[in-house]
Amino acid sequence: MGGRDTPSAAGLRRFHDDLLAAYGCQRWWPTQDEANPRFEILVGAVLTQHTAWTNVEIAIAALREAGPLTARALLEHADLAELIRRAGPHRVKARRLQALCTWFVDRGGFQALEAWSTETLRADLLSLHGIGFETADVILLYAFGRPCFVADAYAFRILERYGWSDGPRNYERLRRRIEAVGPAEDAIFYDELHALIVAHARGRCHKRAPDCAACALAPGCAHARAQAQPNTPRAEAGR
DNA sequence: ACCCAGGGTCATA
């Protein structure tokens, strides 16, 4: 049984607030560069693809060791892949980083890109080799401060159980569904929402054995309701 | 010995 419910603005707010109460403020994307963290976020967004963040930090540290963390400097490294060896598939990611850095320089950097609309910027990012839906949104959200819902695998798992996602997993469909009821201007909301979903997916809502007894979302969650009352034919749809 | 990790591309049917 899956999600037949469509989220409402109030429902999404409650979802967010329940997680926030349980896990606290996350302020998610970690950065070493206090002065100018934004380019580091671009780099991290590619390096972290299917790779644990601890390894990404090591790879970023290696890049720093080798020179300034700028697009031009990265493009000049003789063996970029070797520098990021610790970040999983490093040869693949070296090509992706080069594509991203070339794009960044060609477009004139953050100053010029900030003027772009979110939709245009997303489309441009998606045209790059190695930038898919999730990485594009992570960049839009964390490097450009745009209000975007990151519909990653954790989000699908939790929202399917919660009752807000069903059928085949379609990234854009879920993103639009959430953004349709989320605050249009509030990037911090989406920042926290994504971070809280990750925290919850790793802490309670595991793939195999979700810990529904200790779950902060249980009162609104279709899966938890089904656990509590297996015989109820049709659970009441809470807002 | 598996499975997963802050994914995406490409070849195949």
Add this chain to the structure above:
DNA sequence: TATGACCATGGG
């Protein structure tokens, strides 16, 4: 259009 192989390192 929908799966599967592949990338490649580390940690549980």
